[in-house]
Amino acid sequence: MLQVKNLHAAYGKVEVLHGISIEVPQGKVVTLIGSNGAGKTTTLRAVSGMIKPAGGEIRLNGKDITGLASHKIARTGLAHSPEGRRVFATLSVTDNLTLGAFPRLTFGRERGDVQGDLNRIFELFPRLQERRNQLAGTLSGGEQQMLAMGRALMLNPEVLLLDEPSMGLAPLLVEEVFRIIRELKTRGITMLLVEQFAAAALNVADYGYVMENGRISCHGPAEQLKNDPAVKAAYLGAAH
Amino acid sequence: MQIFAQLIVSGISLGMIYAVIAFGYQLTFATSRTLNFGQGEALMLGALVGLTLVGHMNYWLMIPLVLIFGALQGVVVERVAVRPALKNKSEFGWIMGTIALATIFKNVAENIWGRDDLKFPSPLPESPLTFHGIHVLPMEIVVVIGALGMMLAVEIFNRKSIYGKAVVATSNDRDAAGLMGINTRMVITFSYALSSMTAAFAGVLIAPLTLTGATMGVVLGLKAFSVAIIGGLNSGMGVIVGGLLLGIAETTTGFYLSTGYKDVPGLVLLLLVLAIKPAGLFGKTVINKV
Numbered sequence: 001m002l003q004v005k006n007l008h009a010a011y012g013k014v015e016v017l018h019g020i021s022i023e024v025p026q027g028k029v030v031t032l033i034g035s036n037g038a039g040k041t042t043t044l045r046a047v048s049g050m051i052k053p054a055g056g057e058i059r060l061n062g063k064d065i066t067g068l069a070s071h072k073i074a075r076t077g078l079a080h081s082p083e084g085r086r087v088f089a090t091l092s093v094t095d096n097l098t099l100g101a102f103p104r105l106t107f108g109r110e111r112g113d114v115q116g117d118l119n120r121i122f123e124l125f126p127r128l129q130e131r132r133n134q135l136a137g138t139l140s141g142g143e144q145q146m147l148a149m150g151r152a153l154m155l156n157p158e159v160l161l162l163d164e165p166s167m168g169l170a171p172l173l174v175e176e177v178f179r180i181i182r183e184l185k186t187r188g189i190t191m192l193l194v195e196q197f198a199a200a201a202l203n204v205a206d207y208g209y210v211m212e213n214g215r216i217s218c219h220g221p222a223e224q225l226k227n228d229p230a231v232k233a234a235y236l237g238a239a240h
Numbered sequence: 241m242q243i244f245a246q247l248i249v250s251g252i253s254l255g256m257i258y259a260v261i262a263f264g265y266q267l268t269f270a271t272s273r274t275l276n277f278g279q280g281e282a283l284m285l286g287a288l289v290g291l292t293l294v295g296h297m298n299y300w301l302m303i304p305l306v307l308i309f310g311a312l313q314g315v316v317v318e319r320v321a322v323r324p325a326l327k328n329k330s331e332f333g334w335i336m337g338t339i340a341l342a343t344i345f346k347n348v349a350e351n352i353w354g355r356d357d358l359k360f361p362s363p364l365p366e367s368p369l370t371f372h373g374i375h376v377l378p379m380e381i382v383v384v385i386g387a388l389g390m391m392l393a394v395e396i397f398n399r400k401s402i403y404g405k406a407v408v409a410t411s412n413d414r415d416a417a418g419l420m421g422i423n424t425r426m427v428i429t430f431s432y433a434l435s436s437m438t439a440a441f442a443g444v445l446i447a448p449l450t451l452t453g454a455t456m457g458v459v460l461g462l463k464a465f466s467v468a469i470i471g472g473l474n475s476g477m478g479v480i481v482g483g484l485l486l487g488i489a490e491t492t493t494g495f496y497l498s499t500g501y502k503d504v505p506g507l508v509l510l511l512l513v514l515a516i517k518p519a520g521l522f523g524k525t526v527i528n529k530v
Contacts, residue, residue: 048419049418050415050418050419069418069423070415070418070419071418071419071420071421071422071423071424074418074419074420074421075421079419080419082415082416082419086413086415086416086419087416088408088409088412088413088416088417089412089413090408090411090412091405091408091409091412095405095408098402098405099402099405099406099409099417099420099422100420102402102406102420102421102422103420103421105402106402106403106421108421109421151420152419155420155421
């Protein structure tokens with residue numbers, strides 16, 4: 001499905017990713033964990049074309065998408081729910097969701113049943129349906145996160161990148177976000193999840209990668225990482 | 241009192257012209273945070289191209305051709321003066337770029353149409369209609385309807401069509417819009433095309449009421465810019481109110497004080513707004529929730 005090989009990326013002259021290789025198989029949830037500043041978000045940004053990779057190769061369903069502009073990558077079926085949600089504040093909830101399906105409504109991606117998908121998003125996120133005519137900028141942080149996820153799903157994606165969906169949310173909402181990720185998993189949606197809540201992420205994921213200073217320090221099946229003493233000590237902590 | 245009412249009526253059509261040019265400034269500012277300082281020249285070129293075309297055809301048939309010309313001219317401005325600056329993340333390159341292009345356009349126009357002001361034949365009778373002793377030129381009514389119609393059309397496009405929504409999304413957050421599969425570079429080019437098209441439209445609307453010539457755009461472009469600042473660079477209602485304020489301020493000052501001072505109140509208003517409410521009378525400051 002999604003293959004990232006030896007990915008390098010830099011901000012200006014400072015290289016921040018030193019050769020990342022990740023594989024996300026069809027229908028699986030893969031998580032990328034690590035401390036702040038390890039390069040998790042940068043990895044997702046390089047994959048979705050928000051920044052140009054300095055080297056390496058990214059393939060989606062075998063198609064080379066390395067270095068393409070983000071709008072072209074989106075049209076190949078890669079959806080990215082970015083860090084900080086980035087909803088369109090002056091547009092309504094429905095308009096935000098509709099824009100998620102932009103390549104389907106214009107060109108670049110098979111149309112399918114956009115209205116039906118919109119209804120399914122509203123079933124998945126009842127809060128969004130209640131607020132469908134409200135401007136996205138007036139939603140609470142949790143609702144904005146639901147909207148960002150719903151908007152990404154409207155692409156009908158081959159793979160969904162989720163960047164810190166729990167960031168800044170109250171504990172109850174964090175639980176809700178993970179409940180939804182689990183629900184999406186049962187629906188067979190392929191996901192690459194970046195999270196600071198490593199324990200929760202490893203609970204939902206099939207496979208995990210641990211990042212440190214722009215490199216993958218270890219990876220393995222989620223079950224195995226959860227019980228790895230080094231991972232436990234560094235990222236899972238006693239509290240979990 | 242009747243004179244005052246007359247001055248207001250005359251100020252309205254002038255104000256709507258300012259408003260529609262200011263609206264053009266907003267269109268490009270929204271998508272790219274850049275402005276075409278050659279808006280006035282886009283207007284002038286529209287008027288002069290219209291003048292040439294009107295020699296061969298009906299005024300109303302000429303308008304769509306001028307709109308197409310304006311759109312193409314806007315694409316040139318974006319490609320030549322703005323895109324290189326955006327690509328290099330040059331914060332101010334587009335300012336000099338658009339000013340330089342504007343000067344070139346003015347020179348070209350002087351060479352094609354000459355330096356003298358030309359008379360633009362009015363498509364409608366030039367004798368005023370009278371309502372309760374207030375005179376209104378038929379063309380002045382066309383100006384108001386045309387300007388409002390143009391702004392309304394763009395607003396409906398933005399709200400109702402998926403492409404319009406893509407434009408609004410790009411204005412909100414360019415990176416996020418890219419993730420939706422929207423080609424934001426194309427959206428910016430489109431906003432320049434639309435912006436110059438609006439200006440060219442304003443040019444052919446106002447041309448029958450004033451004289452037409454290579455220098456007509458300079459002052460209009462500048463005044464419309466101050467209207468955009470007074471009203472707020474992101475408020476559609478703001479440019480209409482700002483345009484009307486400036487238009488009426490000019491006609492009343494011209495009459496009660498002296499025509500020599502007619503530009504002063506608008507500029508005083510501009511300075512006041514900048515001092516008291518820098519985002520403009522209707523300027524919105526977007527709040528981002530965390």
